[in-house]
Amino acid sequence: MTTQATLHWTENGEERSADWRSEAGMPPPKRVVIADDTTSADTAYRLACEGTAMLWRGDFQNARQLLQALARRADKPKKAPKAGKAPLVKPTPTEAFHLHRQAQSQRARTLAMLLLPFDADHLVPLRRAPDTREACLEAYGEADAPYVASMRELLGLIGAHEWRKKGVEIPALGDRIHPYYGVFSPVRGEYIDLVAKAQLPAGAASLAFDIGTGTGVLAALLAQRGVKRVIATDQDPRALACASDNIRRLGMDDQVEVTEADLFPAGRAPLVVCNPPWVPARPNSPIERAVYDPDSQMLKGFLAGLAEHLEPKGEGWLLLSDLAEHLGLRTREALLGWIEEGGLKVLGRLEVKPHHPKAADQTDALHAARSAEVTSLWRLAIR
Structure with a gap:
């Protein structure tokens, strides 16, 4: 690395x-x-x-x-323009x-x-x-x-x-997750709460896939909710080691299998969950790849391949913030288009407003977009 x-x-x-x-x-x-x-x-x-x-x-x-x-x-802060000079034009989002x-x-x-x-x-x-x-x-x-x-x-x-020693308290899990260096820490809990509250689809108690597992927090949550077998995938060696360690700490080795894969494992499942990077932009460093995804590559890959890995009456849960839409980096029409192109339909959507500090920080350069941000759990199915 x-x-x-x-x-x-x-x-x-x-x-x-x-x-x-x-x-x-x-x-x-x-x-x-x-x-x-x-x-x-x-x-x-x-x-x-x-x-x-x-x-x-x-x-x-x-x-x-x-x-x-x-x-x-x-x-x-940079100095304001001197009196008499034309004020700076406010930039677009x-x-x-x-x-x-x-x-x-x-x-x-x-x-x-x-x-x-x-x-x-x-x-x-x-x-x-x-x-x-x-x-x-x-x-x-x-x-x-x-x-x-x-x-x-x-x-x-x-x-x-x-952080790795102390761990991050996950109320929905009733336990702690220990993030490794370079693996996205689940400090923003709203997407976790959505997975904790969403009704499991029929048959999901037998098997679920967690795509891009990171720390393994969603795989652990699904196992805690009664899913007998969860296959958690990732490509990053640190994420695989981190997720395996957390699953072991939680005593869920018999339920959760952590495996290396490019998005999907082999086969189909009644429930497939994915929390891809939310912002379609180039990361400034490898560590930022969990947040920034150039051209929404992981998001597009998940939507394009979901139908092939979903049971006929199963559900795919896409966890996604609309921050990119408020920043003008992605449109809702584009997202819906990728869903349709993947042979999928939207069954419903659960939403929550983020409660992280930046959402209320009016001095933040992106405050307008952050204050309007909504995180959603998109319930998807095969058309």
């Missing part, structure tokens, strides 16, 4: 190099300078904006504070989305310019550095040589490690 290349820099007049790691898929920076506790935030921000990376040799906690200072500068994504990408590149050295055992050889071995091992696997990675990425690894 990790992009590995070689980072080159000059230190104390000597040419040096080390393995480069980036879960975000970023190439190693071409320009690298040495930075330490004497480096000011303004200097660091200027260098980062210019594309010059800083390999840190000072105190770890000071580096963490410097990263926070860089983030504050990156997030500083689609334009606002692309500007937001562009700003996110630029911010990520800027903050990734603060680099840390790592020993081959994943420890950071800096004063006051925490024990990073377990968090790095979970994301990177074994290392056979020292390497360099960004501090921002390390903090993400540490945060994911804590």
